[in-house]
Amino acid sequence: MSQHDPAECSFCGDRAIGIGMGFTSPRDKDPKFLCVDCSFMIDNIQRLKRPDAYKLKARAGGMDAAGPLVEEYGSDLGEWTEEQVLIFCGRIWDGCTKRLRQLVRSGDAPF
Numbered sequence: 330m331s332q333h334d335p336a337e338c339s340f341c342g343d344r345a346i347g348i349g350m351g352f353t354s355p356r357d358k359d360p361k362f363l364c365v366d367c368s369f370m371i372d373n374i375q376r377l378k379r380p381d382a383y384k385l386k387a388r389a390g391g392m393d394a395a396g397p398l399v400e401e402y403g404s405d406l407g408e409w410t411e412e413q414v415l416i417f418c419g420r421i422w423d424g425c426t427k428r429l430r431q432l433v434r435s436g437d438a439p440f
């Protein structure tokens with residue numbers, strides 16, 4: 330992939346746009362493209378000391394978002410259709426990214 334063709338947000342994994350956090354050195358080849366939502370909080374993201382800690386804590390958002398689907402589809406995932414599993418995965422992904430952005434915007438340490 331060309332460095333000019335953003336594919337996924339370097340922070341949350343959503344579809345990126347042509348805005349990145351930039352290079353950290355002359356040898357850095359990754360412009361760290363961001364998605365639309367993350368691009369609005371680029372300053373907050375650049376100030377993070379431990380982004381992985383935020384991502385770890387954001388998993389709870391995925392769990393919260395997916396919980397109602399387990400109630401709706403039943404707790405035996407082996408009985409789910411492929412479409413239900415894909416919806417489930419999408420709900421988890423969305424829940425994680427939304428929680429991740431909430432945590433970053435809040436400015437609170439995730440630990």
Ligand SMILES: [Zn+2]
Pocket residue numbers: 338339340341342343363364365366367368
């Ligand atoms: Zn993003």
